[in-house]
Amino acid sequence: MSFEHEFQYEELKGDEYEADYPKTQKYWVTNPWEEKPIQLAKKGIASYEPTRVFEVLELSVNNAPDSVFWKKEYLKEGSEDEYEWKSWTRQQIFDLTKQSGRAFIACGLKPWQAVSILGFNAPEWMTAFLGCIHAGGIAAGIYTTNNPGQCKYIAEHSKTAVAVVENKKQLDKFLEIRDQLSELTHIVVWDMDESDEVFNDPKVLHWNAFLKMGEDDNELGREMEQRIAAIKPGMCCSLIYTSGTTGPPKAVMISHDNVTWQSRATMEMLQNIKKDGSPHATVSYLPLSHVAAQLFDIFYPIGATAAYEKVKSWEVFFARPTALKGTLKLTLAAARPTLFFGVPRVWEKIQEGIIQKARENPRGWCMQQLINFMKNANKKAYYSRQCGGDMAVPFGHSFAQKKLVAKVKEALGLDRVQGTWTGAAPTSIATMEFWGSLGIDVIEAYGMSETCGVHTLSLPFHHKQGTVGVPLTGCTTWLEHQEGRDKAGNGEICMRGRHIMMGYTYDEDKTKQTIDDDGFVHSGDVGAVIEEFNLLKITGRIKELIITAGGENIAPVPIEDYLKAQCEGISNVMVIGDRKKYLTTLITLRVQQDAETVTFTNDLVGAAKDVDPECATVTQARDSEKWKTYIQSAIDKYNADQEYCVSNAQKIQYYRILDNDFGVESGELTGTMKLKRPVVAERHAEVIESMYK
Secondary structure, eight states: OBOOOSSOOOOOOSGGGSOOOOTTSOOOOSSTTSOOOOOOOSSSGGGSOOOOHHHHHHHHHHHOTTSEEEEEEEEOTTOSSOEEEEEEEHHHHHHHHHHHHHHHHHTTOOTTOEEEEESSSOHHHHHHHHHHHHTTOEEEEEOTTOOHHHHHHHHHHTTEEEEEESSHHHHHHHHHHGGGOTTOOEEEESSSOTTOGGGGSTTEEEHHHHHHTTOOOSHHHHHHHHHHHTOOTTSEEEEEEOOOSSSSOOEEEEEHHHHHHHHHHHHHHOTTSOOSSOOEEEEEOSOTTSHHHHIIIIIHHHHHHHHOTTOOOEEEEEOOTTGGGTTHHHHHHHHOOSEEEEOHHHHHHHHHHHHHHHHHSOOOHHHHHHHHHHHHHHHHHHHHTSTTOOOBOOTTHHHHIIIIIHHHHHHHTOTTOSEEEEOSSOOOHHHHHHHHHTTOOEEEEEOOGGGTTOSEEOBTTBOOTTOOOEEOTTOEEEEEOOTTTSOTTOEEEEEESTTSOOEETTOHHHHHHHBOTTSOEEEEEEEEEETTTTEEEEEEEGGGOEEOTTOOEEOHHHHHHHHHHHOTTEEEEEEEOTTSSSEEEEEEEOEEEOTTTOOEEEEEOTTHHHHOTTOOBHHHHHHOHHHHHHHHHHHHHHHHOTTTOOSGGGOEEEEEEOSSOOOTTTTSBOTTOOBOHHHHHHHTHHHHHHTOO
């Protein structure tokens, strides 16, 4: 027997499938009201006529006006823990979108001013987003973890006229800074009691009062239609502020064509995603200020129901604000999503929950051996299905599918899933293998805000662990090799296509540094292509490269992933060594997170508790001989592995265990879980220096 792929990926080659990029043309703009030229191919996906969000949304509504689009849980009246679902149809959402658009105009929003949106995923968030675009404005999402100073920077830079916030906590941030924002006219709040005295302020509106301002469908409606008519596909609809790992965030301008083309191109690439009338569902829980969440939660559902007549059902389930504190599993069980995307930390957190539950409910020896056998069969099958695999069905795989995989998927709410992806940050081999052993192929995608989220995509029928997939059809990848920096076959990943941003708002210098004269975005990431399968592999990041005192260039991420793969009890690793004589590393252990404050405690959790049963805290683990042996053994194994550690300069000499894990709220991680290396290095400067004395 052998596995059979339902589809086979074939790269469309030839000049007719890619657009021309003459050097006589400029491929970026820096003002949202400017139109970036759209390069069309002669054939294929990249030849599709440019369109705008307005038309795609209307087509989606016309295709299935009465189908449920959004669903959200609300506490039952008088209850503290019992929830009920509320639903909105596509027609209702379309009507609300236009009403909110008129309301923004009534608030004084002018064309190309911004609406800042600050809050957890909710119908109001998306309504404000779509309504702002219909009013001729540009939407600027803000991470809920941003402090007032960071909110001020974004609101001021984007020329925000209206801020839409979730609750009192987020309102207070804007009340603190509003006197410093010359263009801010109103603050709108959606999750507060309308009787709160804060609404006595005429410039602070409850969401219901705000919508009431848009009930007029005459003069305001005519103004809105005039604004819509003036907008072209190459103009801006959304600002994505970069995570700012190395400095102030930049405002990535995403055009109408970027999101409408990207959505359709991705859906056509994903041949395994059913378009035969089968219902679809996704869960909205990742920050909507990030482009990946906007694609999955807003534009893919709209784009699919607009492009495919048979796709009339795509429900978006809003998770509870406590999703990443443990309630995501409840929403997954209710939604049973057909597509699911999670940043690496999300997959790790679900993994930790499964492992913890297994520890709390130990099975008998015979049953545990059977489970281990099934997981091993699934893991072998996971590698066999990949590009380059032997395609052989391992002994026991069919049994494991029926007795283990089906039950796991049902328990997780993934029994209908047609594709599961990860991205935005590196995912460890250990995590990928864990899910593979449970019969779930978590595959990777790659892109940036500057490429409207996705440039390469692993396909369920064409993928390989450690790679990030194939380019969207009609898009180009070029590796710019630099001698002395890059290994043979490696180079900076440069990307081109209709998904490339317009430019950075009001910042010509940084835009010119990022988009070259040929229309390529220079990513800052280093990669290589596995030519046999046309799969891209990320091998490092230029800004993260460690240049030792001896002048050797070292990519830290592969080393960090290696150590984490050896030690389940480790949560995060950061390699140090820039301008140093040798490499060292900072290590955090898996610790308990306070469910309310989301801060990390000193208490070990999960796999960290198994290393030394006598240790319950990080403090105790530091003094434990078992812990020292555990970590040092992993370092020794890496240092001796000549495939990974290719020179003495790449050997790890010392390590230190930090008090707490890295988190978003504490500032070491971005909203998409990328490590802010300069922040960590500054905060732990003394600890680092102790390893070089």
